[in-house]
Amino acid sequence: MLECEQLREGLAQARREIARRPRPRRDVGGGGGGRRDAASAVLVRPLPADEAESDDRRLAVTMTGREFFSLQRLAAHYGLPRRAVLERLVWWADHSVVQSFGEDDAAFNRYLHRGNGK
Known part of the structure; x- marks a missing residue:
């Protein structure tokens, strides 16, 4: 019984120490850890201004039912149009x-020009 009480006290002390430690901040801008939080964070913030003021482009997308319904849920959860969800997630990934x-x-330039056929 004494050993059991000692283990309980040790566990309680460990929990108190963990509770006192500051929690590490998660990366919300992308690139680091905390990907789940980063995706949520980008969906609640508007996109940065488009400094290039580029024109809208039309994109027809076919996706599986799983992704389609996921997009529907994200749009409903965050109160955004599906277009805004896609735009924010694509911006975040890029x-x-x-x-x-x-x-x-050099790596940035390869990335920048790879999709342009250059």
Whole structure:
């Protein structure tokens, strides 16, 4: 019984120590850990201004039922049109990739021009 009480006290003390520690902040801008929180964070914030003021482009998308219904749920949960959900998630993914290049200009340029047929 004494050993059981000692273990309980040790467990209680460990829990108190954990509760006192500050929780690490999760990355909400993309690129690091905390991906689930980052996706939620990008859906609740408006996109940064489009400095290039590019024109709207039409995109026809076919997706599986799973992704379609996921998009429906995200749009309903965050009170956004499906277009806004897609735009924010695509911006977040692209921003995360660009940030991952750091100071590697060659990698950034390859990424930038790969989709342009250049």
